[in-house]
Amino acid sequence: MKTFGIHVNGLVKTAQGIEVWVGTRSLDKPFWPGKLDQMVAGGQPVGLGLLENVIKESQEEANIPAELAQQAQAIRTIPYRQEGWRGLDNSTIYVYDLWLPEDFVPENTDGEVIAFERMPLAEIARLTETTTEFKDNCNLVNIDLLLRMGMISPQHPEYATILNVLYTASHSKETKNERRLTENGLFTRLYRT
Numbered sequence: 001m002k003t004f005g006i007h008v009n010g011l012v013k014t015a016q017g018i019e020v021w022v023g024t025r026s027l028d029k030p031f032w033p034g035k036l037d038q039m040v041a042g043g044q045p046v047g048l049g050l051l052e053n054v055i056k057e058s059q060e061e062a063n064i065p066a067e068l069a070q071q072a073q074a075i076r077t078i079p080y081r082q083e084g085w086r087g088l089d090n091s092t093i094y095v096y097d098l099w100l101p102e103d104f105v106p107e108n109t110d111g112e113v114i115a116f117e118r119m120p121l122a123e124i125a126r127l128t129e130t131t132t133e134f135k136d137n138c139n140l141v142n143i144d145l146l147l148r149m150g151m152i153s154p155q156h157p158e159y160a161t162i163l164n165v166l167y168t169a170s171h172s173k174e175t176k177n178e179r180r181l182t183e184n185g186l187f188t189r190l191y192r193t
Helices: 050-062 121-128 136-148 160-166 175-181
Strands: 001-015 017-025 036-038 042-045 074-082 086-098 113-120
Touching: 001 036, 001 050, 017 050, 017 121, 036 042, 036 050, 036 136, 042 050, 042 160, 042 175, 050 113, 086 136, 121 136, 121 160, 136 160
Parallel strands: 001 086
Antiparallel strands: 001 017, 001 042, 017 036, 017 113, 074 086
């Protein structure tokens, strides 16, 4: 069954460059406990508009006022399939960017996040490429952000493969390039649909 969700990048412009708010999931979450996550993320319920859901989830997960959350910019959709212990997850992520004031500090109100940390883009890149600290589907959102911000440039040795895997529709089987990226931790068992 196809599922849908929203992921919001919490972005801040600083004198040192762009930084990103990252949440650490609660240790008692049934799925991916203790993993890093976007500042705001959640399933897309039936009967609620995308921006309405962004506003709702932003309040619940990061105590972001509605007036600020409604400024989130819709960026793109990322469809993916993930094979895991629960079976095949066939999903689409609606990606949003929300630029926040430098003095804004998110705070969780629903218990799903135990901490927030603001990280430089370079640290997001390092964690995404070399670790499995992020929840699996968050890596796709991170890679998209890193591409858009120029942190993954055409000079990257896997640039063409990354673009192909992340943005080209209709991959029905894992390709040799996807397998290589997966083994390197970049896509962590995520396959595009």
